[in-house]
Amino acid sequence: MFALVDANAFYVSCEKVFRPGLNGRPVVVLGNNDGCVIARSDEARKLGIKMGAPWFEIRHLEDEAGLVAMSPNFALYADMSDRVMSLVAGLGHRQMVYSIDEAFADLTGIRGDMTLRCRRIRERILKWTGIPCGVGIGSTMTLSKLANFIAKSAERKPGSYPEQHVQVCNLVALPAHEIDQLLARTEVGEIWGVGRRIGAQLQEAGVMTALDLKRLDAAAVKRRWSVVLERTVRELQGTPCIGFEEEVAAKKQIACTRSFGRPVTELSDLQQAVTEFSARVAEKLRRQNSHAGQVLCFIRTSPFRFQDPQYSRSIVVPLRRPSNDNAEIAGAALRGLRFIYRSGYQYAKAGVMLMDIGSADIFQFELPLGSPEDEHNGARGTLMAAIDELNLRYGRGTVQLASAGPQGRAKVWAMRQERMSQGYTTRWDELAVVRA
DNA sequence: TCTGGGGTCCTAGGACCC
């Protein structure tokens, strides 16, 4: 038996904790560059604002409906998430943090009234963190996801489901025919694992509701669709098929990608962006104590400006040996960038991804202890650790590696002049430079 | 006219998730 705890409009709820004046108002949190909606309050939802809606299309609602738009504060959301998760941990013996705003709890072996237990946890989370949640309980993870959807829908849209399921919905406590009634009220596309594409195909085949999907033959579903959908069907039927993983698995790929606020044409601007992205992914890589064997770099124009010439290309650059060093990763990404860059295009987005990721421990023994390479790696590792610590303490981007070459040297020189004019001394050969 | 029968590894692309 599983419970799924999911925060309501998480990013917006976090902002409301620190700005209570936002309560009752339509609020959205926008993505990078204030481009599009990544979270919205109920009031904003009622205005018809969809997830992913571009800001310029809904901006008029600021004046017309008092819409409040905010830039995201991901550090705050991560911190609030930690607090919520530590409370959810008290629900069962095992916990699986599924995303920043939701977690499964394994209720197996817990005695007592599960509905009551979940209501109490929900109240505690609300009281101690200010974040409202919905809780769903089911015999499989897919059913607990569905129960969570019912709990939220019942609260948000009165009449969509029976009132007893508001905020906490426990499918395990219901007789079979009542579960089926709830499934019959649920569109097939709402089921976890059924997306737009498969949802449309199912509807075309006459499978309109969650109950219709549950009643399909699992083996036939595998033949016609995939093992993925087969698992979903079996889970709806009450057979657990999805693994419960407590450990946060090490990432197999790590990415940093951004859309630019304005079109970018110059190679130098892309180089600056790619250098920054490289530092970010390398930091994430070191945090999970891994090395990467390959670096992917991509640039692309905006598909929304389809009247402009389009260009999109990526390249995978292998590293000589697996690394988590800023300079080596940035070097590979920049070599790739030079290779795929074409002038004459208005670039809208770029990114760096790390692939072929493995544990750092495996690679460290390849070099003889005390050899020059080993000494070098040790020094670099110490430098990287120092950079990570300073950036953690003083904010991202406080310490960066300057790129080699005339531009990097000019940057270092300018910073050095500035620092010296402030009475500091800096050494010319320092690798780390403090951004004023 | 017939054109082995596996097996592995890799990659690209699709579909899904939040």
Next chain:
DNA sequence: TCTGGGGTCCTAGGACCC
């Protein structure tokens, strides 16, 4: 003018092997 930023898994097909 302005359109997010991450991830995972599965499958099909090709290359290659014996």
